[in-house]
Amino acid sequence: MNTLWLVNGQATGLDPADRGLAYGDGLFETMAARDGRIRWLGLHLDRLEEGCRRLEIPAPPRALLTEEIEAHCPREGRAVIKLIVTRGSGARGYPPPEVASPTRVLAILPWPEYPDSHYRDGIRMRTCRLRLCENPALAGIKHLCRLEQVLLALELCGDAVQQGLVLDAAGHVAGGTAGNVFVVAHGELGTPSLARCGIKGVMRRAVLEASRTLGIRAEERDVTVDELQNADEVFVTNSLFGIWPVTSLDGRTYSVGPITELLMTHFGYGHA
Numbered sequence: 001m002n003t004l005w006l007v008n009g010q011a012t013g014l015d016p017a018d019r020g021l022a023y024g025d026g027l028f029e030t031m032a033a034r035d036g037r038i039r040w041l042g043l044h045l046d047r048l049e050e051g052c053r054r055l056e057i058p059a060p061p062r063a064l065l066t067e068e069i070e071a072h073c074p075r076e077g078r079a080v081i082k083l084i085v086t087r088g089s090g091a092r093g094y095p096p097p098e099v100a101s102p103t104r105v106l107a108i109l110p111w112p113e114y115p116d117s118h119y120r121d122g123i124r125m126r127t128c129r130l131r132l133c134e135n136p137a138l139a140g141i142k143h144l145c146r147l148e149q150v151l152l153a154l155e156l157c158g159d160a161v162q163q164g165l166v167l168d169a170a171g172h173v174a175g176g177t178a179g180n181v182f183v184v185a186h187g188e189l190g191t192p193s194l195a196r197c198g199i200k201g202v203m204r205r206a207v208l209e210a211s212r213t214l215g216i217r218a219e220e221r222d223v224t225v226d227e228l229q230n231a232d233e234v235f236v237t238n239s240l241f242g243i244w245p246v247t248s249l250d251g252r253t254y255s256v257g258p259i260t261e262l263l264m265t266h267f268g269y270g271h272a
Helices: 019-023 041-055 062-072 116-120 147-156 202-213 225-229 258-267
Strands: 004-007 026-034 078-086 103-110 123-132 163-168 173-176 180-185 188-192 218-221 233-238 242-249
Touching: 004 062, 019 078, 026 041, 041 062, 041 078, 041 202, 062 078, 062 103, 116 242, 123 147, 123 173, 147 163, 163 225, 163 242, 173 188, 173 225, 173 233, 180 202, 180 225, 188 202, 202 218, 202 233, 202 242, 202 258, 233 258, 242 258
Parallel strands: 123 163, 123 242, 188 218
Antiparallel strands: 004 103, 026 078, 078 103, 163 173, 173 180, 180 188, 180 233, 233 242
């Protein structure tokens, strides 16, 4: 498929003075599309609006975003839809303009082919040396400042693992390098609360909501490395790949357990 980039609905370039480019002053969402439909579109727009509220960026109308996304979403096959909203252009310097004119960027990108083995046999993880900085003002939202994730990806280059386990400054589990982490012990789910750092993923929210429907007790709280080492099951979530069971973490092995399998079946992951 052809890649498409639109700025404010037009096939034009981005203003070099845009604050998203200069300072990472904005937010983004990465969405899974299949046959003209975007999975979790409402949840993605919920998180985008929360991020705009936290950063004091005027949120583009939801109806406008939905219309543009649906108009350009491929009608056949799979694609990745990326939506970026910045504060817009401004003068040099950190202070934002008194009246912001947000820029919206929409990209239609090829779908990455994830190996079936990641769903069937699970993935390998290792704990990263780099830890996430704690900043409650930015915790949870998907802002454009992603240098920590770039450094984490560099750290994993050449390693035979599919995800890294990332800790916060206090040594608690923050998540994966590209997803949220869940731990299963005694039939109950736990996932980091992400009150200090990290991203509250859309798939994470979907799993927490589904757990109530499926009668699985789930809790958002601090999660320790020891808990992961002693867990019955571990899995990671992401709005593109969905759910990947973890079957190896720092040499500790796990089975693809019943809770993980139940959630994968519920959402249809691991199946064509």
